[in-house]
Structures are given as structure tokens and as C-alpha cells.
Amino acid sequence: MYEDIKNNKMKSGVVVFGFILMVTLIIYFICMAFDLGVFSVYFALTFSIISAYASYYNSDKIILSMSKARPATHEEDQKIVNILDTLMISSGLEHKPKLYVVEDSQPNAFATGRDPEHSVICVTTGLLEKLNYYELEGVIAHEMSHIKNYDIRLSAVVTVMLGLIVMLSDMFSRWAFRSSKKDSDNKANGILMIVGFVLLIFAPIFGKLMQLAISRRREYLADATAIEFTRNPDGLISALSKLDSDPDELEVANSSTAHMYIVCPLKNKKKKSSSLFSTHPPIADRIEAIRNLK
Numbered sequence: 001m002y003e004d005i006k007n008n009k010m011k012s013g014v015v016v017f018g019f020i021l022m023v024t025l026i027i028y029f030i031c032m033a034f035d036l037g038v039f040s041v042y043f044a045l046t047f048s049i050i051s052a053y054a055s056y057y058n059s060d061k062i063i064l065s066m067s068k069a070r071p072a073t074h075e076e077d078q079k080i081v082n083i084l085d086t087l088m089i090s091s092g093l094e095h096k097p098k099l100y101v102v103e104d105s106q107p108n109a110f111a112t113g114r115d116p117e118h119s120v121i122c123v124t125t126g127l128l129e130k131l132n133y134y135e136l137e138g139v140i141a142h143e144m145s146h147i148k149n150y151d152i153r154l155s156a157v158v159t160v161m162l163g164l165i166v167m168l169s170d171m172f173s174r175w176a177f178r179s180s181k182k183d184s185d186n187k188a189n190g191i192l193m194i195v196g197f198v199l200l201i202f203a204p205i206f207g208k209l210m211q212l213a214i215s216r217r218r219e220y221l222a223d224a225t226a227i228e229f230t231r232n233p234d235g236l237i238s239a240l241s242k243l244d245s246d247p248d249e250l251e252v253a254n255s256s257t258a259h260m261y262i263v264c265p266l267k268n269k270k271k272k273s274s275s276l277f278s279t280h281p282p283i284a285d286r287i288e289a290i291r292n293l294k
Contacts, residue, residue: 063257
């Protein structure tokens, strides 16, 4: 476990460095296309560093906003609050994660934050309605495992920074295309179109590579660690089976956040979970691994 925590911290550093490098190059080429000279280097580097800093320290807020999550309350969500309080003892976490809820019928959950001290567990109302106490306990324990293993830092950094790169790529491509229509003689247009086209091609590829950096192995490890917390493998097995078979689509989920959830929230991709590029291992394999722990 300690080796995995160390690796996750190193991967987070690599992702941040890669993000700064890629955004610096993107902004640099944009500036050069408009003949801004030496100023291009300073502006590009400053922009990328500020973006990385803001993304790192606000990743949980950004993801919660994207998910349209609300804080959990004792009045409305007492059962899940009680489960978290109980698991704090067995998990060994020093800081209690904040609880959030997404109003959605699909049963699912994820954890986010830059470290255990600034961590969040978010569940859907579908999870609270469709799972019993021991199944909920297994899911919350799984998410607490991601927090303890520092999976949340890598996951949050990848989600926010990748989202910014894709958004910048899309915006840049549209801008270049519209500019070319207005002024076909502008010498900057040719450069803008080429850079925009290259970014449009490589942004999704970069996204897949970053998602693969968050290894499938972390899901198996989180499952195993959750069993250590609860001492009840049947609860997590039953929860995974229910989550996998549920037909509802999670409205707030997308391809950039799908890897964060305990099971893939995108209904059209659940059947492709055995793919080499999928973000989650097959549920059948996870259940078999849990049974082997008994």
C-alpha cells in the first residue's frame, strides 16, 4: 500500500509537469501566430503555471461543481453520515472527508480532493435509495480507500487539467476556423488552423493516456482495502452487482470524470469494460478478486 501511495504522488507530479509543458506550448504557438515575439514565452509559461496552481488547489470544487453536488446533511442523509463516522475508526484516517450528494437515480459514488486532509466523498441519491446498509458501507469504505491511498489526488488532477486542455483545444480550433473565414489572407490563420487541427487530434489521445495513468489496479486495491475496513466482503460484492446492473444513466457524468466513480457511470460504456482502454476493470473480475480474499 505504501508503495502505491508513493507512486501516486510521483504520478501526480508528472501529470502536473506534463500539463504545464503542453499548455505552455499551446499558448506559445498562439502568441507566435500573432507575432508577439519574446513576450510569447513569458506569457505562455505564466499562464500555464497559474492554471496548474489553480487547478491543483481547486480541483475538488471544480469537480463538485461539474457534478452539481450539494453538501450532505444530518437531517436528509443521516444513514450515510453514520456510516462514515463508523468507518473513520477502522480506516485510520485522521481527517474526516466531507460528504456530498448528487441528485440522480443512478447508484454511484466517487472521492476527490488533493489529499486526505482536503478530501470529499460524493454519492448519488440513487445509491442511498437502492442499497442497504451493508452495501452502502462497502461503497463508502471503497471511496475511503482511494482517499487513504492518495488515488484522489492523481484522479482530480487528471480530470481538471485534462478538461482544461480539451476545452482550450476546442476553443482554439473554433477560433482559428472562424478567423480563416473572415480573413483568408491573414498569415496567422494558416498556423492557427494547423495547430488547432493537431490539438484536436492529440487532446483525446492525451486524455486516454492520462486515464490509463490512473491504473485499473487502484480499483482492485481499493476493493481489498475496503474489505479490511468493513470485514464484510459480501456487502461490497452485493453493492458492485447492483451498481453494474442498474440501467439508469448518470446525467452529470462525462468521459473526463467517468474514471473517478466506483463503477463506470456511462451506460453505453459499461459493456465495453473489458477493453484495454477502459477506465474500470470488469465487475466480474473485481467480484472474483474479492471472493478470493475470503
